[in-house]
Amino acid sequence: MKPIRKQHPGTADLQRLFDRLLAAYGPQHWWPAESDFEMIVGAILTQNTAWRNVETALDKMKLEQIWSWDAVLEVPVETLAEVIRPSGYFNQKARKIKLFAYFLDREFERSTDSLFQVPLPDLRDLLLAQWGIGPETADDIILYAAKKPVFVIDNYTRRLTTRLGWEVLPPDYEGHRAMFESLLRPNAEMYGEYHALIDHHCNGTCTKTPKCGDCPIADICEMGRAFKG
DNA sequence: TACCAGGTGACTG
DNA sequence: CAGTCACATGGT
Numbered sequence: 001m002k003p004i005r006k007q008h009p010g011t012a013d014l015q016r017l018f019d020r021l022l023a024a025y026g027p028q029h030w031w032p033a034e035s036d037f038e039m040i041v042g043a044i045l046t047q048n049t050a051w052r053n054v055e056t057a058l059d060k061m062k063l064e065q066i067w068s069w070d071a072v073l074e075v076p077v078e079t080l081a082e083v084i085r086p087s088g089y090f091n092q093k094a095r096k097i098k099l100f101a102y103f104l105d106r107e108f109e110r111s112t113d114s115l116f117q118v119p120l121p122d123l124r125d126l127l128l129a130q131w132g133i134g135p136e137t138a139d140d141i142i143l144y145a146a147k148k149p150v151f152v153i154d155n156y157t158r159r160l161t162t163r164l165g166w167e168v169l170p171p172d173y174e175g176h177r178a179m180f181e182s183l184l185r186p187n188a189e190m191y192g193e194y195h196a197l198i199d200h201h202c203n204g205t206c207t208k209t210p211k212c213g214d215c216p217i218a219d220i221c222e223m224g225r226a227f228k229g
Numbered sequence: 230t231a232c233c234a235g236g237t238g239a240c241t242g
Numbered sequence: 243c244a245g246t247c248a249c250a251t252g253g254t
Contacts, residue, residue: 030235043235050234053252088251092237134237154235199235208233 005222006167011183013166016220018190021197024216028196031144036112037068043140044096044132045087057087069110072101096132103130116146124150135173143195149186152195153177156202163206165222 033039038058045054060083061067066075081094101110108115118126123146127138139152153176161168161176168179184190205215210223218224 046234047236048234049236049250050252053234056252086251088234089236089249090251092249096237132237136236140235152235156235195235203235 006165009161009164009166009168009179009183014180014183017164017217018194018197020217020220021201022193025197025200027193028200030192030196030199031140033144036145039145040100040112040141041097043137043144044093044100045084047089047093047134047137049088053087057084060084060086069101069104072097073105073110092132099131100133112145116148120148120150123148135177139177143188143192147188149181149188149191151177151180151184151191153180154195154199156199156206157195159208160198160202160206163210163221163223 031039031042033042041061042054042058045057064083066072066080066083072080077094077098080097081090084090084093084097087093104110104112104115115126116123120142124138124142127133127141128135133141136152136154139150142148142150143152153173157176158168158171166179168175180191180194184194201217205211210227212218212221212224212227215221215224218228
């Protein structure tokens, strides 16, 4: 395999990638949740976990009627852990959900409505200060629940930029976020679609061992072009 | 059967 | 500050 040549992307590259992914896959309409509560709990449950396992856990929570911050505050953490078992890391995640409920209860009248009135970047710092909420989960919440324009980065995003041949400095989470947010107009709706499209693409085609032969954007990708020869 | 999935925090040198 | 590890289930 020949090495991938790297170049700094510009606004046109980011816009083209978005347009091509949208044309290939259509709108994804993320996040799949009917309330801020479901969205935030789902964001915690999906940490390093396949979404289908999260769905099983969410279904069980609903069935057990643990389906509000009030209900989370009521239930023992051991019980919650057992209910969300299918999502994996269930002891840690039960604690994370409980702690988030305590946080809302303590500082925001048990409501995400009042939390989301906090402007950026304070809102982001506040979320990151909570145990169990790292950069991706914080940005998921800000983008898909609070609907404010932060660009969510994940392992899929980093995998894709690497294969596209995009130089991103620094190559970590904040470097990627700064790159997307500095080159794109802040638009929560578009950011949400963009991240969802990247996820869908990396889930089905740009997988760990990529399927470049089936890739709809191989022509704009360093690895895709190398594959085609 | 080993590897992977929409990360995060603790610990180490 | 950068590496390494624990956390855990279900699908392929």
